[in-house]
Every structure is written in structure tokens, then in C-alpha cells.
Amino acid sequence: MRKKMIAVLFGGCSDEYDVSLQSASSIIENIDSEKYRIIMVGITRQGEWKRYDGGIREIQNDSWMNHASCVPAIISPDRKTRGILVFEGGRIEIVRIDVAFPVLHGRNGEDGRVQGLLEMAGISYIGSGMLSSAMCMDKDIAHRLVSNAGIKTPSSMIIDTELSDEELEKRVLKFKYPLFIKPSNGGSSIGITRVSDRCELKDAVYDALRYDRKVIIEEGVDGFEVGCAILGNGSPMIGEVDEIELSQGFFDNIEKYTLKSSRIHVPARIDTDTTGRIKETAVKIYRILGCKGYARVDMFLTKGGEIVFNEVNTIPGFTSHSRYPNMLKGIGMTFPQIVDELIRSATQE
Numbered sequence: 636m637r638k639k640m641i642a643v644l645f646g647g648c649s650d651e652y653d654v655s656l657q658s659a660s661s662i663i664e665n666i667d668s669e670k671y672r673i674i675m676v677g678i679t680r681q682g683e684w685k686r687y688d689g690g691i692r693e694i695q696n697d698s699w700m701n702h703a704s705c706v707p708a709i710i711s712p713d714r715k716t717r718g719i720l721v722f723e724g725g726r727i728e729i730v731r732i733d734v735a736f737p738v739l740h741g742r743n744g745e746d747g748r749v750q751g752l753l754e755m756a757g758i759s760y761i762g763s764g765m766l767s768s769a770m771c772m773d774k775d776i777a778h779r780l781v782s783n784a785g786i787k788t789p790s791s792m793i794i795d796t797e798l799s800d801e802e803l804e805k806r807v808l809k810f811k812y813p814l815f816i817k818p819s820n821g822g823s824s825i826g827i828t829r830v831s832d833r834c835e836l837k838d839a840v841y842d843a844l845r846y847d848r849k850v851i852i853e854e855g856v857d858g859f860e861v862g863c864a865i866l867g868n869g870s871p872m873i874g875e876v877d878e879i880e881l882s883q884g885f886f887d888n889i890e891k892y893t894l895k896s897s898r899i900h901v902p903a904r905i906d907t908d909t910t911g912r913i914k915e916t917a918v919k920i921y922r923i924l925g926c927k928g929y930a931r932v933d934m935f936l937t938k939g940g941e942i943v944f945n946e947v948n949t950i951p952g953f954t955s956h957s958r959y960p961n962m963l964k965g966i967g968m969t970f971p972q973i974v975d976e977l978i979r980s981a982t983q984e
């Protein structure tokens with residue numbers, strides 16, 4: 636039987652480029668080479684596309700683009716090609732693709748843009764479609780849709796026009812501190828500030844505006860964050876629920892990748908009834924937002940046992956020690972099995 640050709644897209648013109656390198660390294664290492672062939676396509680921070688044929692280490696240490704194998708390569712939007720055009724030695728080689736695996740986090744990768752390109756190209760791919768990816772990436776849009784379906788979301792407001800400092804202060808008067816100020820489109824906690832006092836507000840908004848023209852101001856939810864890993868379509872698999880235990884501040888960019896003062900518990904230290912409610916809510920959210928393939932649904936659990944939606948990550952962190960695979964390991968799946976199941980989910984429409 637012919638081996639299926641999997642295109643792994645990594646890097647990306649995104650603030651989360653570095654995280655992608657780590658996720659992609661783990662995934663490439665765990666794709667079953669008996670069943671699949673891999674073509675690796677790296678996208679630099681500046682947005683250049685290159686076919687890469689070197690080792691994992693160069694991806695991990697971000698030197699891949701200097702490897703001798705790198706040549707320009709792009710996905711052809713022409714549906715007859717159904718693949719990648721590789722520009723090598725003055726010739727154009729066509730590499731046909733069975734499944735694309737965008738292992739790209741954040742902008743230009745997780746937000747529907749690459750998914751739209753793959754749809755144009757007629758290439759099957761792993762994960763949510765263009766619209767669903769875009770809706771999940773925009774925290775404001777995701778909150779509106781989920782809230783419409785009767786699931787609780789944090790009280791929030793949007794800033795997408797210039798405001799005087801006085802006007803800004805006036806508008807947030809109705810909220811209780813702490814507030815979370817975020818770029819509406821973002822990830823890895825980049826550009827997010829926890830504001831506990833009125834005087835920190837303005838700087839936090841300016842900081843978030845550096846990353847997105849739309850800023851969301853949310854009332855802090857008094858509780859802790861829980862996540863739920865979902866894999867598949869129709870009746871998807873649901874991993875163990877995990878819990879983030881913070882000892883200070885919030886799950887910011889440094890804390891996420893160092894876990895210096897926080898801990899992740901899989902399974903979460905909650906009763907079975909609550910676990911069941913969280914899983915049920917996560918699947919409901921997954922469906923409301925039209926997710927496909929896989930996603931990590933993040934929620935807060937309040938002291939009163941209420942579930943409040945936070946966000947959906949349609950391409951969650953995917954290193955071998957990341958939350959998403961760990962939650963599925965909790966129900967007995969190995970990392971290679973998760974990767975295999977994802978590839979399968981993209982080929983069965």
C-alpha cells in the first residue's frame with residue numbers, strides 16, 4: 636500500500652513561533668514512518684515558506700532555516716496540484732499531499748488563514764476549518780456565540796476605537812477588579828495583563844493594542860482554570876479534565892512554559908459529577924464553535940461550582956509534556972496514538 640504523504644507545517648509568522656517549533660518537533664518524532672511519509676514545511680517568523688529535510692534538533696533550536704536542504708516551497712492554491720510546489724535547482728517539483736498538519740499556533744496559522752488556503756487547494760488537513768478556527772481565535776466572537784447558547788462567559792467589553800483615558804475609566808466602572816486585558820486575537824498569554832487597580836488600566840490597554848486592534852476587557856473569574864481535550868468528530872474522545880493550580884498572579888507567558896509557581900493536575904482534583912459537567916460543557920462548546928479534529932477547551936470552575944467558558948485552542952500546545960496530550964494520556968492513549976488518530980480524523984470526512 637502506498638504510504639500517505641503528510642505535510643507538517645511548522646513555525647509561522649506569529650508571536651507563538653517558538654512554541655510551534657517545540658510542538659512540531661514532538662509531532663514529527665511521533666508520526667508512524669511505517670504508515671506515513673512526511674514532508675516538512677517551515678515558515679519563518681517573517682513568513683517565508685521553505686521545504687526542510689533536516690533533523691529534529693535544528694527545528695528545536697531554531698536553526699532549521701540554515702540547513703542545506705531548505706528551498707522555497709509553497710502550497711499551490713490550484714486544486715489540480717493538490718500539493719506543494721518545491722522550487723529546487725531551477726525546477727519546480729510537485730509533491731502531492733494526502734493530509735496537511737498545520738502545527739502552527741496563533742496568528743496566520745491557528746486563526747483560519749492557513750486553513751482557508753488549504754481549502755482552496757483542496758488538501759485535507761488536521762483540525763478545525765477556516766471559519767471555526769477564526770471564531771475560536773477571536774475571544775470576543777467565541778464568547779458571544781458560547782454565551783448565546785446559554786453557557787456562562789466572563790463579563791466583558793470590547794475596545795476597538797480610540798478612547799480618551801477618562802472615557803476608558805468610565806466604561807469599566809461597572810466591572811469588579813481584577814480585570815484581564817487581552818488582545819482579542821492572541822495566545823500564549825502574550826499581551827495579557829491582570830489589572831488589579833484603576834491606575835494600571837491605561838498601560839494594559841495600550842499593551843494589548845500592540846497585538847490586536849480589538850482589545851477585550853474581562854472581569855476576573857474567581858475560581859481556577861480547567862481544560863478538556865477533545866479528539867475527533869461526531870462522538871469525539873474526551874480526555875481527562877486537567878486543572879491549573881496557581882500560587883500567584885495568572886497563567887502568564889513565562890509561567891506557561893516554566894511552571895515555576897504553578898502546577899497542572901491531571902486529573903483535576905474535583906468530584907466526578909463536576910468532571911462530568913465540565914466534559915459535557917466542553918463538547919457543547921466544541922460543537923457550538925464548529926470545531927473539527929481536535930481542540931482544547933478551557934473553562935473556569937468557580938468556588939460555587941459554576942463553569943465559565945474561557946477559550947478554545949484549535950491547535951493547542953503539542954509537545955510530549957503539553958496539557959492536550961497529557962489529558963488524553965490520562966484515558967490511556969499514547970502520544971503516537973494521538974497523532975495517528977488525528978491523521979485518521981482528517982482523512983475520514
Ligand SMILES: Nc1ncnc2c1ncn2[C@@H]1O[C@H](COP(=O)(O)OP(=O)(O)O)[C@@H](O)[C@H]1O
Nearest residue numbers: 789815821822823824825853854855856885886
Ligand atoms: N476572566 C479571567 N478570569 C481569571 N483569569 C483569567 C481570565 N482571563 C484570563 N485569565 C488568566 O489569563 C490566562 C491567559 O488568558 P487566556 O484568555 O487563556 O489567553 P491565551 O489565549 O493567551 O491563553 C488564563 O490561563 C488565566 O490564567
Ligand SMILES: [Mg+2]
Nearest residue numbers: 823824933946
Ligand atoms: Mg489560554
